[in-house]
Amino acid sequence: xxxxxxxxxxxxxxxxxxxxxxxxxxxxxxxxxxxxxxxxxxxxxxxxxxxxxxxxxxxxxxxxxxxxxxxxxxxxxxxxxxxxxxxxxxxxxxxxxxxxxxxxxxxxxxxxxxxxxxxxxxxxxxxxxxxxxxxxxxxxxxxxxxxxxxxxxxxxxxxxxxxxxxxxxxxxxxxxxxxxxxxxxxxxxxxxxxxxxxxxxxxxxxxxxxxxxxxxxxxxxxxxxxxxxxxxxxxxxxxxxxxxxxxxxxxxxxxxxxxxxxxxxxxxxxxxxxxxxxxxxxxxxxxxxxxxxxxxxxxxxxxxxxxxxxxxxxxxxxxxxxxxxxxxxxxxxxxxxxxxxxxxxxxxxxxxxxxxxxxxxxxxxxxxxxxxxxxxxxxxxxxxxxxxxxxxxxxxxxxxxxxxxxxxxxxxxxxxxxxxxxxxxxxxxxxxxxxxxxxxxxxxxxxxxxxxxxxxxxxxxxxxxxxxxxxxxxxxxxxxxxxxx
Numbered sequence: 001x002x003x004x005x006x007x008x009x010x011x012x013x014x015x016x017x018x019x020x021x022x023x024x025x026x027x028x029x030x031x032x033x034x035x036x037x038x039x040x041x042x043x044x045x046x047x048x049x050x051x052x053x054x055x056x057x058x059x060x061x062x063x064x065x066x067x068x069x070x071x072x073x074x075x076x077x078x079x080x081x082x083x084x085x086x087x088x089x090x091x092x093x094x095x096x097x098x099x100x101x102x103x104x105x106x107x108x109x110x111x112x113x114x115x116x117x118x119x120x121x122x123x124x125x126x127x128x129x130x131x132x133x134x135x136x137x138x139x140x141x142x143x144x145x146x147x148x149x150x151x152x153x154x155x156x157x158x159x160x161x162x163x164x165x166x167x168x169x170x171x172x173x174x175x176x177x178x179x180x181x182x183x184x185x186x187x188x189x190x191x192x193x194x195x196x197x198x199x200x201x202x203x204x205x206x207x208x209x210x211x212x213x214x215x216x217x218x219x220x221x222x223x224x225x226x227x228x229x230x231x232x233x234x235x236x237x238x239x240x241x242x243x244x245x246x247x248x249x250x251x252x253x254x255x256x257x258x259x260x261x262x263x264x265x266x267x268x269x270x271x272x273x274x275x276x277x278x279x280x281x282x283x284x285x286x287x288x289x290x291x292x293x294x295x296x297x298x299x300x301x302x303x304x305x306x307x308x309x310x311x312x313x314x315x316x317x318x319x320x321x322x323x324x325x326x327x328x329x330x331x332x333x334x335x336x337x338x339x340x341x342x343x344x345x346x347x348x349x350x351x352x353x354x355x356x357x358x359x360x361x362x363x364x365x366x367x368x369x370x371x372x373x374x375x376x377x378x379x380x381x382x383x384x385x386x387x388x389x390x391x392x393x394x395x396x397x398x399x400x401x402x403x404x405x406x407x408x409x410x411x412x413x414x415x416x417x418x419x420x421x422x423x424x425x426x427x428x429x430x431x432x433x434x435x436x437x438x439x440x441x442x443x444x445x446x447x448x449x450x451x452x453x454x455x456x457x458x459x460x461x462x463x464x465x466x467x468x469x470x471x472x473x474x475x476x477x478x479x480x481x482x483x484x485x
Contacts, residue, residue, distance in 0.1 A: 012036045015160035018167030022289030022306035024115035029314035031122035038125045045128040053108035054218045055300025059391025061100040063311045066424040069114045077106025132172045137283045144284045164286045171291035183275030189235035191242045193267035198260025215254035242269045272296045280336040293343035295350040315463035324444040338396040403470035410461045415449040432459040442483045
């Protein structure tokens with residue numbers, strides 16, 4: 001087929017490559033700030049139910065709440081106030097200090113549906129069945145040029161001020177940049193299927209293992225169940241076809257029953273890696289989500305970490321593109337500085353969980369028993385795990401000498417003007433002050449809210465819900481300096 005190159009490339013503020021949850025949230029955030037955004041996706045349009053993510057954790061729900069989407073998603077899922085692993089370890093989420101003291105069991109396609117609707121409403125331009133083929137950025141240029149190939153073989157180019165790769169573990173953006181993706185395969189030959197069950201499991205989320213096999217079952221909510229199984233003694237290549245009888249056998253060994261699974265509508269085999277790109281930023285190109293880090297499905301943190309990447313990056317790109325920062329390069333560099341350590345931590349925590357599930361031999365199983373007993377009965381230990389898995393305990397490294405609240409998550413404060421997460425829906429910084437504080441002059445958009453009570457702490461909250469600056473009794477000059485910075 002003859003290809004037809006474009007003679008007049010489009011120019012946009014941001015080109016996002018990959019229309020999974022990470023890309024959809026990022027694109028929607030940017031477009032909501034009045035920026036021109038194009039999102040390219042190699043798949044045809046349509047939300048697929050072939051999805052691996054089911055867990056939406058509390059911190060992610062808070063981010064969706066700040067976009068007006070959380071309540072609708074909660075209505076489409078099943079809240080789970082505790083998570084049980086290996087038949088012994090139970091993590092109680094009901095005490096989390098948030099509007100969402102649970103993990104929401106909701107398939108990824110429900111998250112994508114809401115985020116795509118928001119992105120389209122905000123004005124994101126979608127180009128499906130379009131593949132990235134090349135990238136070019138010059139130090140002397142203020143744009144990055146992307147080469148694209150359409151489904152009919154036609155080619156085009158598009159210029160963007162910035163480009164973000166959210167195109168998954170096999171990221172073409174990462175490959176074209178020539179970036180390494182170091183790591184290891186942590187588990188091979190996982191079998192994944194959507195099935196009907198003759199008998200539903202007693203819990204919403206079912207996961208257990210005996211060291212040589214483990215299984216996971218979660219509901220779609222429409223009579224279908226996602227089942228995943230692994231057998232230490234049978235680990236063929238990913239290309240080897242999987243069948244329902246193989247999965248039944250694995251589930252029976254791990255759970256004691258296969259719940260009468262039947263009528264698989266989809267079944268496949270895959271492997272799970274632990275990998276992380278060394279740099280989340282290369283000039284005007286950024287990586288987020290699975291394009292930047294990938295890990296085992298244990299703990300259900302993959303999609304959540306990607307969405308939190310997007311929330312961190314989107315407001316920084318918007319601030320730079322709208323001229324609302326005096327230090328654009330430092331602000332953009334802070335995306336890697338803040339999110340790379342989080343990605344590394346998720347690799348460690350999910351890796352620890354999957355290795356507990358795969359424990360073999362009496363010594364390893366004894367260690368697993370000891371670890372699960374500790375986490376089940378020692379509150380500080382279990383609280384730390386719950387805080388990290390839920391995302392509520394994630395904070396960023398603050399400069400020496402700053403207020404203890406700096407770069408920590410702001411809870412959903414009840415303020416005179418409304419809940420904090422409602423106020424964050426405008427996509428701006430929110431200044432929280434005592435009731436008698438006048439609104440300061442600032443060249444950038446700012447939401448000013450006030451404590452309902454007599455508290456004197458002043459908080460400057462970033463659009464992603466983290467505290468940028470705090471003071472117990474700020475003077476006007478210090479506040480103005482914080483706003484300017």
